[in-house]
Amino acid sequence: MDNKILGLHHITAIAGDAQRNFDFYTKVLGQRLVKKTVNFDDPGTYHFYFGNEQGTPGTILTFFPWEGIGKGRTGTGMATEITYTVPAGSLGFWKERFKQFNVPFEETIERLGEKYLRFTDPDGLQLSFVETVTDTRRPWITADIAENAATKGFHSTTLTLKDIEPTAKILTDIFGYTLQSQEDNRYRFITNTVDNANIIDLLATPNGTPGYNAGGTNHHIAFRVADDKVQMEFREKILSAGHQITPKIDRDYFFSLYFREPGGVLFEIATDNPGFTVDEPLQQLGTGLRLPKQYEPARADIEKVLPVLK
Numbered sequence: 001m002d003n004k005i006l007g008l009h010h011i012t013a014i015a016g017d018a019q020r021n022f023d024f025y026t027k028v029l030g031q032r033l034v035k036k037t038v039n040f041d042d043p044g045t046y047h048f049y050f051g052n053e054q055g056t057p058g059t060i061l062t063f064f065p066w067e068g069i070g071k072g073r074t075g076t077g078m079a080t081e082i083t084y085t086v087p088a089g090s091l092g093f094w095k096e097r098f099k100q101f102n103v104p105f106e107e108t109i110e111r112l113g114e115k116y117l118r119f120t121d122p123d124g125l126q127l128s129f130v131e132t133v134t135d136t137r138r139p140w141i142t143a144d145i146a147e148n149a150a151t152k153g154f155h156s157t158t159l160t161l162k163d164i165e166p167t168a169k170i171l172t173d174i175f176g177y178t179l180q181s182q183e184d185n186r187y188r189f190i191t192n193t194v195d196n197a198n199i200i201d202l203l204a205t206p207n208g209t210p211g212y213n214a215g216g217t218n219h220h221i222a223f224r225v226a227d228d229k230v231q232m233e234f235r236e237k238i239l240s241a242g243h244q245i246t247p248k249i250d251r252d253y254f255f256s257l258y259f260r261e262p263g264g265v266l267f268e269i270a271t272d273n274p275g276f277t278v279d280e281p282l283q284q285l286g287t288g289l290r291l292p293k294q295y296e297p298a299r300a301d302i303e304k305v306l307p308v309l310k
């Protein structure tokens with residue numbers, strides 16, 4: 001399995017207000033802020049990483065909170081739903097919690113034999129919880145979200161596409177996924193290299209309107225590989241298949257490659273190494289503002305422009 005795609009690594013989305021984003025993910029959903037850093041391409045903007053205790057790949061949702069950014073539009077050519085697993089029987093707890101915090105949610109639905117609770121974050125980003133008994137990942141626990149309800153990490157993400165074929169081909173021919181099931185216009189692809197965060201749903205939407213990337217929409221999805229040696233093997237495969245891809249980029253906590261898949265979604269391939277404890281110990285993850293070394297000399301100026309989190 002060492003040279004394979006190991007499901008999802010992280011998903012990155014765009015938010016507006018940083019405080020509101022931080023409050024929703026850490027307090028309402030009970031995620032751990034595992035890293036507080038800046039957008040490496042725009043250091044006046046935060047980059048938040050929310051996940052489980054260690055920030056295990058497959059649990060990490062990251063945000064660029066851009067103050068004052070307008071609302072985007074979900075549509076074709078983007079990831080349009082992020083699904084986390086929660087323990088069986090916990091959807092009732094979450095509905096009550098969503099009422100308490102005025103989180104918009106829908107009636108529970110059944111999809112491909114599983115129970116889903118769909119809801120949106122304060123920027124309108126589409127999320128859902130699915131009940132499962134098979135996910136043994138240890139969740140991050142908070143004062144009011146116990147182990148019998150806490151999210152364990154990603155289950156899947158949905159990509160909305162005008163034509164699913166070219167994207168499906170990348171998933172199957174390069175990334176090693178197989179078509180597992182289908183319901184209406186939803187095609188479920190899965191990899192058996194890992195037990196969780198191993199599903200991509202493709203939603204065939206030939207008459208859909210293209211999405212517009214701004215607040216409340218997904219920016220990219222990152223697939224996981226063990227290390228940068230495997231990553232570079234995938235770079236060769238993607239180039240050989242006729243797609244363009246960036247060189248390897250050092251993101252401090254992992255190495256990244258990016259390419260726009262033919263359906264329009266920005267894909268990343270990200271490594272397990274070196275991980276989030278590279279610049280702060282496990283117990284202190286997310287407590288301080290971490291800067292990449294090129295911005296460390298400008299720390300005072302950067303701290304001045306970033307909104308203060310309460």
Ligand code: ZN
Nearest residue numbers: 012220222268
């Ligand atoms: Zn990324």
